[in-house]
Amino acid sequence: xxxxxxILLVDxxxxxxxxxxxxxxxxxxxxxxxxxxxxALSLIENNDYDVVVLDVKMPGMxxxxxxxxxxxxxxxxxxxxxxxxxxxxxxxEGMQKGAFDYLMKPLDIDELISKVxxxxxxxxxxx
Amino acid sequence: xxxxxxWQRLKNRLPERGEKKRLPxxxxxxQRYIVLLxxxxxxxxxxxxxxxxxxxxxxxxxxERITPMRAIASKAAHSFEIFLEERLSAIHFIASSYSxxxxxxxxxxxxxxxxLREEYGGYVDLGxxxxxxxxxSYTGPYDLLxxxxxxxxxxxxxxxxxxxxxxxxxxxxxxxxxxxAVQNLNDQGESWxxxxxxxxxxxxxxxxxxxxxxxxxxxxxxxxxxLQTDSKLYGKVLHQCPLEIPETxxxxxxxxxxxxxxxxIVMIYSRLIKHDFTLVMILPKTxxxxxxxxxxxxxxxxxxxxxxxxxxxIFSSTRLLVKRIREADEKREIAFRELEYTQKLSSxxxxxxxxxxxxxxxxxxxxxxxxxLKDLVDHDMHHDKEKLMRxxxxxxxxxxxxxDITHRLLGFARRIGVEYELLDANEVLTETLGFLEKxxxxxxxxxxxxxxxxxxxxxxxxGQLQQVFLNILTNAxxxxxxxxxxxxxxxxxxxxxxxxxxxxxxxxxxEETKRQIFEPFFSTxxxxxxxxGLSITYGIIKKLGGEIKVDSKVGEGTxxxxxxxxxxxxxTEDE
Numbered sequence: 001x002x003x004x005x006x007i008l009l010v011d012x013x014x015x016x017x018x019x020x021x022x023x024x025x026x027x028x029x030x031x032x033x034x035x036x037x038x039x040a041l042s043l044i045e046n047n048d049y050d051v052v053v054l055d056v057k058m059p060g061m062x063x064x065x066x067x068x069x070x071x072x073x074x075x076x077x078x079x080x081x082x083x084x085x086x087x088x089x090x091x092x093e094g095m096q097k098g099a100f101d102y103l104m105k106p107l108d109i110d111e112l113i114s115k116v117x118x119x120x121x122x123x124x125x126x127x
Numbered sequence: 128x129x130x131x132x133x134w135q136r137l138k139n140r141l142p143e144r145g146e147k148k149r150l151p152x153x154x155x156x157x158q159r160y161i162v163l164l165x166x167x168x169x170x171x172x173x174x175x176x177x178x179x180x181x182x183x184x185x186x187x188x189x190x191e192r193i194t195p196m197r198a199i200a201s202k203a204a205h206s207f208e209i210f211l212e213e214r215l216s217a218i219h220f221i222a223s224s225y226s227x228x229x230x231x232x233x234x235x236x237x238x239x240x241x242x243l244r245e246e247y248g249g250y251v252d253l254g255x256x257x258x259x260x261x262x263x264s265y266t267g268p269y270d271l272l273x274x275x276x277x278x279x280x281x282x283x284x285x286x287x288x289x290x291x292x293x294x295x296x297x298x299x300x301x302x303x304x305x306x307x308a309v310q311n312l313n314d315q316g317e318s319w320x321x322x323x324x325x326x327x328x329x330x331x332x333x334x335x336x337x338x339x340x341x342x343x344x345x346x347x348x349x350x351x352x353x354l355q356t357d358s359k360l361y362g363k364v365l366h367q368c369p370l371e372i373p374e375t376x377x378x379x380x381x382x383x384x385x386x387x388x389x390x391x392i393v394m395i396y397s398r399l400i401k402h403d404f405t406l407v408m409i410l411p412k413t414x415x416x417x418x419x420x421x422x423x424x425x426x427x428x429x430x431x432x433x434x435x436x437x438x439x440x441i442f443s444s445t446r447l448l449v450k451r452i453r454e455a456d457e458k459r460e461i462a463f464r465e466l467e468y469t470q471k472l473s474s475x476x477x478x479x480x481x482x483x484x485x486x487x488x489x490x491x492x493x494x495x496x497x498x499x500l501k502d503l504v505d506h507d508m509h510h511d512k513e514k515l516m517r518x519x520x521x522x523x524x525x526x527x528x529x530x531d532i533t534h535r536l537l538g539f540a541r542r543i544g545v546e547y548e549l550l551d552a553n554e555v556l557t558e559t560l561g562f563l564e565k566x567x568x569x570x571x572x573x574x575x576x577x578x579x580x581x582x583x584x585x586x587x588x589x590g591q592l593q594q595v596f597l598n599i600l601t602n603a604x605x606x607x608x609x610x611x612x613x614x615x616x617x618x619x620x621x622x623x624x625x626x627x628x629x630x631x632x633x634x635x636x637x638e639e640t641k642r643q644i645f646e647p648f649f650s651t652x653x654x655x656x657x658x659x660g661l662s663i664t665y666g667i668i669k670k671l672g673g674e675i676k677v678d679s680k681v682g683e684g685t686x687x688x689x690x691x692x693x694x695x696x697x698x699t700e701d702e
Contacts, residue, residue, distance in 0.1 A: 013488050013491065013492065014362045014494045015492045015495075015521055015525075016488070016491045016495055017491070017497075019495035019496055019499050019518075019521075020495050021500055022499060022501050023495065023502050026499075026502045026503075026506055026508075027502075057484075057569050058569070059568050059569055059571055060571060062569070066628055084483075084484050084487040085487075088292075103489070105487050105488075105491040105494075106487070106491045106494035106495075107491065107492075107494060107495070
């Protein structure tokens with residue numbers, strides 16, 4: 001049995017991101033919640049994640065900036081962006097900059113999981 | 128003190144109708160004012176002109192009518208003077224040419240008298256009186272030889288002054304006569320007097336040669352006011368003239384007066400230089416001023432007609448003008464309301480985008496929490512009651528967050544008309560900032576509060592104030608870069624006024640922009656601004672009875688200061 005897929009979730013809305021992490025855990029993923037871009041970058045520095053799920057709108061460093069920094073360190077790391085409704089423009093922009101895809105909040109967890117799987121190249125996932 | 132005001136305001140709370148009812152009063156006042164002003168500026172000059180013209184005309188006409196009469200009177204007086212002098216000098220000539228002895232001869236005197244009558248006419252008698260006053264030679268119709276004149280006044284006067292002309296008296300055949308006397312000295316140094324009597328027909332001739340029309344009266348009076356010729360108005364010769372003729376130096380004078388019979392007259396009188404007579408000319412005023420009266424009447428008609436016309440024109444044009452103003456005001460009011468509405472819709476649109484965004488976060492939380500609950504049940508992990516409850520309460524909390532947001536938006540959208548209520552300006556400001564909180568958060572804006580807790584509550588309209596604050600806050604947010612600073616302050620300006628300011632440290636405005644920001648359709652947000660925000664803001668603040676002020680420097684930032692009255696306008700204005 002391979003290691004479970006490790007997902008880093010980044011969003012400033014703590015309740016949202018921690019609950020999402022918990023639900024992914026239930027589904028057998030290894031997930032870690034980060035509440036800001038800085039925190040996410042330092043986690044990536046020291047840990048290995050398979051996928052990063054990143055909110056675009058965040059105070060301080062916003063999602064796209066964080067993605068740039070991640071890509072600078074781990075160019076192969078797939079990043080899935082989260083945007084609000086009506087902000088598809090930012091999602092598209094993110095994809096041009098190298099994001100794997102974007103999803104709109106509120107999130108369908110199954111959709112997220114399938115996107116994660118797609119990002120990992122259809123690799124059979126644990127769980 | 129405020130409590131009473133509130134009650135009154137509550138009673139006036141049906142604002143639209145009350146306002147509409149009050150409106151015409153304002154226009155009536157305007158109309159009254161314009162009418163009064165126009166009447167003043169037209170009627171005063173017209174009246175002044177009419178009066179001065181009238182006076183000038185009167186003067187001119189008077190001068191035109193009286194001056195020639197005055198000249199005639201003066202000339203006539205002069206004729207009298209010359210006539211008397213001439214007669215006197217004839218006597219003088221005789222007295223000087225002949226000695227006393229020669230004249231004493233009856234035949235000689237008679238012959239001289241005959242020549243005198245032939246040459247001059249009008250002489251009645253001629254007598255020679257010696258120094259003792261005795262008539263020693265006489266020729267004439269009376270038997271006056273040896274008559275003693277020594278006691279008579281004329282005799283003494285002639286002796287003192289050398290010559291004498293008597294007043295008129297009734298003489299031969301009951302005709303008016305005058306006596307002329309000239310004194311001379313004989314070789315012995317004794318004085319003697321040559322005296323002649325003549326009728327005054329010549330006086331009447333002189334008067335009739337003046338060629339005056341029948342309404343005018345000319346006569347001669349002596350210094351006692353006794354008529355020396357017949358007067359048409361004041362009686363026959365030797366009657367006392369009822370008019371008072373002022374004692375004057377010789378010369379010609381004009382006087383307007385009323386005679387004892389109540390006639391309005393113009394009296395022109397000329398005193399003879401050498402003799403004690405005054406020539407009087409009487410002009411009835413009516414004849415003098417006939418032309419003037421008819422002119423005056425015509426002028427009065429013209430004046431009255433002009434005034435009536437002016438008043439009519441002023442009234443009707445003012446009414447039209449005020450009507451037009453009122454219509455324009457109403458149109459403007461409607462246009463303004465429409466603009467306001469448009470602006471409001473655009474604000475709502477802008478807010479809606481923000482709200483959708485903001486609502487997304489709690490929705491996401493609800494989504495996750497509900498998903499988690501489902502997961503727990505699905506995976507048979509629902510026995511941890513505390514965990515379940517925590518999730519549920521999070522869901523409820525998020526729902527209430529959504530509700531706050533929607534309420535805020537609804538509260539903003541609902542009100543269009545003005546509704547006064549008691550408000551805390553700080554609260555309205557903070558509440559309005561709530562719409563933009565997310566943006567502030569994401570853009571890392573430094574929002575500082577310097578709100579005074581001491582400020583009194585104001586009586587104003589929440590929706591309108593929110594719109595004002597929102598417009599200015601939106602501008603402030605647009606002016607600053609990410610991480611910029613916006614400071615909200617409030618303070619009590621004076622007993623009746625609360626000040627609120629929104630200050631940013633953004634890029635500021637130049638003078639030119641600053642001057643135009645409240646103009647409609649002026650926008651620096653090229654492409655996406657309506658250019659109405661601040662003009663509407665200005666309009667709203669004026670409507671709420673407040674003031675708005677802007678300070679700005681390029682590169683330093685902008686401060687909008689709003690001053691709001693504690694009580695709404697309209698309580699003290701108008702009547």
